[in-house]
Amino acid sequence: MELRKSYFADVRQNGLNEIGQPRPRLDSPGHVTGKTAYFADRNFPGMLHLKMVRSPHHHARIRSIDTSEAEKHPGVVKVLTAKDVPHNVYTILILIQIGPEDETVLADGKVRWKGEAVVAVLAETERAAQEAAAKVKVDYEVLPAVFDMEEALKPGAPLVNEYHGQNYYLYDSGECRKVRFGDVEAGFGQADHILEQSYQSSPIEHAPTETTGCVVAPEGNDRFTCYTNTQAMFFTLDNASIILQMPGSKLHFVGGTVGGGFGGKVDVIVEPIAILGAKLTGRPVCFIYSREEEMQISSPRAAEKVVIKDGVMMDGRIVARKVTGYTDAGAYSRHSPYGAQKGAAHYPGPYTIPNVWIDTYCVYTNRTPSSAMRGFGVTIGDFALEVQMDKLARLIGMDPLEFRFVNAYRDGDMKAHRQPTEGAALIECMQEASRAANWPVAEKYMAMSSYTKGA
């Protein structure tokens, strides 16, 4: 597909050597010869295998844990419970002062989602670890659970996470992230039409071909080398340092080669417990998620609900937009408070709307903790917004692409979260898309520019 080069011709550089030229990836020679070393390609003599005992309940109090039979199982070297973890309650974003610490490395007294790690078993073989894990006896008192965000926000709903004290993340702005711009009710008052719609999505699993995991080797000098497929090397190192109460200088992380991540490998889940196992046994430790664990245990993209109310004029201008967004964090924060916050800035879309009101909630439920995935906090929002835009265009009988030209932000426009628009180029992208997709729009839209106002 040949794209026009007439846009921004005054700032376009034609002497570029790399742009537009094919370049081989630097890691491809290793990939095609099978030489690329993924973490699981490291094998050490005497390496132990770690398997987790996981909660079969969505929400339960732990009355007692009996590991005696598991410890007697042939091949078992060590069984770990919450009391073995130096700093058991953590949260990954504490590194950027987003607390409180709300998640346990190994469950202590309570489980809050089905699949939560309770006991770690280290054994000579994967099979022995698996068999011994099945012999751990956990006595649970099952508690009422909540799976729906709106149910979770109602008074009297089961409390998911005591570290928060309520079923939503408490921002410095209160129970939700808020954007207030103009007077949204006045905007609705002047609108020719008002359209309120609700959109929702399910959790989505990244399903990388290489499952989450790490291999840890104790070095002779009290240091530990951790081979990992984390996507967040220094986040993982620093959080491991906190959880293990071990200076970062004792931890050597080797990574950078990830067999598919898509955001699914940014949580700090396998490394601290594997390093602890290596420390307490003096042996190398391998902790790799099975395919089932990857699908059921690893954080998915959050389920979201987005309620959008728009006021629109017959000439195509959106004059007011009110959005309430809900992000299902599951039982623990991980990256979801940040995802919900991103949504707050994003929901006006790439459109200039004079009156905007946005609330986004990060809600706790007894579901699998969600976290990062490709554009988390905005991707589902974009789906909702653009479906809404098509519906609005249909409502006033306007071509959906022309409707977007009318509302597209242009350089100099003030966005609802008080960032002035610069370098937008949205008008020009839509003009080229109109040509490339053979979806013609009226000449006045083809004459528009991102630089100047007026059509």
Add this chain to the structure above:
Amino acid sequence: MAKVPVQFTLNGSEKAEFVDSGTTLLHALRDKIGDTSPKGGCHQGTCGACSVIIDGELRLSCLTLAETCNGADIRTTSGLAEAGVLHPLQRAFLDAFATQCGFCTPGMIMAAKVLLDHTANPSREEVVEALSGNICRCTGYEPIIQAVLTAARANSQNAA
């Protein structure tokens, strides 16, 4: 646990090992023999990352017991280049940007090799069918299909 002897040819070299009965060929190759080019993505025969060639046929090494491979001729992606010169399939994957994370690549190349060994000039549909047991989660299927078609053309030009 009683060990069983296994002996086979891997990329032209004789290999012999003692393994636990029930050990998969994938584990034997990776953990005992040290050929880590076959990857374990699912260990249940659905992703194709562990694909190897046994006596000329495409096999899932995660579902193949090592002890059934006695006397077999086993080929993996790590043995495909000869004297440092890449096989046309490897060359084509490199040139066509057909790798992203690379985890599925060794299995993809094995599946493609078996196709080209049997069908010198496959159609696009035949390539798609041959790769249908191999999952690329980076969604790079189109460049992979193009790489296999390119390699097939390179092969037939060399043969002509």
